[in-house]
Amino acid sequence: MSRKLGNIEAFTYEERGKSDSPVKLNKAGFEKYLFFLSQKAIAYFALHHVKPKRVFNLTDIQGRKIFDKNGLLTLPGENLFNQILEKRHVKWELSGKTMANYNIKKSSLTSP
Numbered sequence: 031m032s033r034k035l036g037n038i039e040a041f042t043y044e045e046r047g048k049s050d051s052p053v054k055l056n057k058a059g060f061e062k063y064l065f066f067l068s069q070k071a072i073a074y075f076a077l078h079h080v081k082p083k084r085v086f087n088l089t090d091i092q093g094r095k096i097f098d099k100n101g102l103l104t105l106p107g108e109n110l111f112n113q114i115l116e117k118r119h120v121k122w123e124l125s126g127k128t129m130a131n132y133n134i135k136k137s138s139l140t141s142p
Contacts, residue, residue, distance in 0.1 A: 068102045071111045080124060087125045096122060
C-alpha cells in the first residue's frame with residue numbers, strides 16, 4: 031500500500047500533546063482509503079456476476095445505494111463490503127434481484 035501512496039505522513043496525523051496517541055487518517059488519508067476500498071469493492075462485485083457498468087446500481091437489502099455517483103462506497107456500502115471482507119454472510123440487490131456471497135470462494139476476497 032505504501033508504494034501506492036508514497037509518503038504516508040501526508041495522509042496521517044497525531045493528536046497534539048499525546049505522544050502515545052495512535053496515528054489517525056486526515057481528510058486526504060480518508061479519501062485515499064475510501065478510494066482504494068471502493069476500487070477493491072468494484073473489482074469484487076465485478077468478479078461475482080455483476081457487470082462492471084451495473085455495479086453502481088447495487089443496493090443493500092434496505093434499498094440504500096452501495097456506491098455514490100462518483101463511484102465511491104457510501105456508508106451503507108462500506109459497512110456491507112467490510113462484512114464481506116470479514117467473511118460474514120451478506121446480501122445485496124440488483125434490479126430487485128437478491129444476491130449473496132454465501133457460495134463465493136474465500137480466495138476471491140484477497141486483494142485483486
